[in-house]
Amino acid sequence: MNPRIPRRRSLLLSAAAAGAVIAASVAVVGTAEAASTLGASAAQSGRYFGAAIAAGRLGDSTYTRILTTEFNSVTAENEMKWDATEPQQGRFTYTNGDRILNQGLSNGAKVRGHALLWHAQQPGWAQSLSGTALRNAAINHVTQVATHYRGKIYAWDVVNEAFADGGSGARRDSNLQRTGNDWIEAAFRAARAADPAAKLCYNDYNTDGINAKSTGIYNMVRDFKSRGVPIDCVGFQSHLGTGIDSTYQANLKRFADLGVDVQITELDIEQGGNQANIYGTVTRACLAVSRCTGITVWGIRDTDSWRTGANPLLFDGSGNKKAAYTSVLNALNAGGTTPPVTTPPVTTPPVTPPTTSSPPPAGSGCAATVSLNTWNGGYVASVRVTAGSAAINGWTVRVALPSGGAVTGAWSATNTGTTGTVAFRSVDYNRQVPAGGSTEFGFQGTGAGPAAALVCTAG
DSSP states (O other), X not given: OOTTSOOOOOOBOOSSOTTOOOOOOOOOOOOSSXXXXXXXXXXXXXXXXXXXXXXGGTTOHHHHHHHHHHOSEEEESSTTSHXXXXXXXXXXXXXXXXXXXXXXHHTTOEEEEEEEEESSSOOHHHHTOOHHHHHHHHHHHHHHHHHHTTTTOSEEEEEEOOBOSSSSOOBOOOTTGGGOTTHHHHHHHHHHHHOTTSEEEEEESSOSSSSHHHHHHHHHHHHHHHHTOOOOEEEEOOEEOSOOOTTHHHHHHHHHTTTOEEEEEEEEEOOSTTHHHHHHHHHHHHHHSTTEEEEEESOSBGGGXXXXXXXXXXXXXXXXXXXXXXXXXXXHHHOOOXXXXXXXXXXXXXXOOOEEOOOOOTTSOEEEEEEEEEETTEEEEEEEEEEOSSOEEOEEEEEEOOTTOEXXXXXXXXXXXXXXXXXXXXXXXXXXXXXXXXXXXXXXXXXXXXXXXXXXXXX
C-alpha cells in the first residue's frame, strides 16, 4: 500500500454480519495473566503485532511512544520501496530505510521489508525501461537491496500487487509483467540468493476471502511450492470497509495448507458501528490458523492513515486507544493456536569458492571472479571485476557455460548471447574502474553455472 499515491481499492463488503465470529476450532494457549500491550499479547501465542511506520514521524513523541510501547514488529511504509532506495540506476540510498530498521531493532522488534518490486512507486528511470533492460534492472535491485539488509529483515514482501482485480484471476498488466511471466519467480530466486535467512512473501489486496483474485494467487503459490521456487509466506493486506468476507479465515487456512506462512500485512478497517467487532474477528481468524504468524496495522493513529476520513486504525488522532484496540487486545489475550517454528527452506548451498581469471597484466587489464548461489536447475552468479595497476574505461567478461545451460537475466551489465560463451559488457555507470578498484555485475541462469575461469578484457 502507498499512502503517497492514493489509489482506488474495491474494499470488501460482506453480506455476513460484521460482528459474526468466524467459526474455528482452536487449540487455546492459556495465559496466567493477560498482557497489557498488543505486541506482548501477540507474543503469548508466538506471533507479532506490528505497525507500518514512517521515518518522517519518528520525531513525534506521541507517535514514538505508542510505537515503542505497543508493537513488536515494524514495516517501512515507503522507505524501502524502489523509488526510495534506488532513485538513480545503480545508485542506492538507504538512509531512511535504515532509520526504520534501527528503530525496530533497537526496540527488539521484527522488521518486515516492504517492498522489493511493485508496479507502482518505481523511480522514473525504471518506468522508462522495458523488456530485458527492465528485467535486469529489477533483478539487480532485488539483489542489491536484499543484500544490504541481509540477516536483519524478518520477512520481505518480494513482490507486491502483481494480480489484477476482477474475476479473471490473472496477472496485472504492468511493465514488469511484460518482461515475461517468470518475473515473479526470478525475483524470489534472487531474493533467496541475496538473503537466505529472510522469509520471502508475496503481498496483495482484495484477497480477503476466497475469490477469483485470491485463487489466482493460490494457484501461483501452489505451482511455486511444487517446483521448489523459494516462497515462504503470503501477505493479505486487509484494507476493509464495514464488513468482512465470511470466508476470510478459510482463505488464510487454504494458503497455510500449501505449506506457507500467512500474514495480515496492512490491516485497517473503516470506522463505523462494526469497526471494533471486525478487528476482533480478523484477530481471531489469525489466531485460529497455526501458520498465521502475525498482524500489521497500516499506521498507528487515524491521522497517520492513507485512508483520510475513514479513521481506520486503533488509536485516534490524539493517540487515545479506541474500542477497536480493546477488541484486538482481548482477542489476543484469549489465545489461539501456536505457530510452528519454521525457517526458510535451504534452497541454496553455501556460496561456492570463486572461479578466478588470470591476474591482469601489469599496467592495464582486468580480472574477474565469480561466486555462485545455486539450486536444483539454476543459479545466481555475482561477478567482481577488478582493474589492474591502471584505471580502465570499459570492460568485457566472457563466461563459458556448460552445455544445456543458459543465461536468463543479467544486471549491471549487458550480455551478448545466452548460451555457450556469453560476453557481459559494462554499462554507463560502472564502465570506469580506478586502478586496483572493482565493480560488480550479476546474472541468473539455468543449469549448473560456469565452471571454467572467466576472461576479462579492458576497454
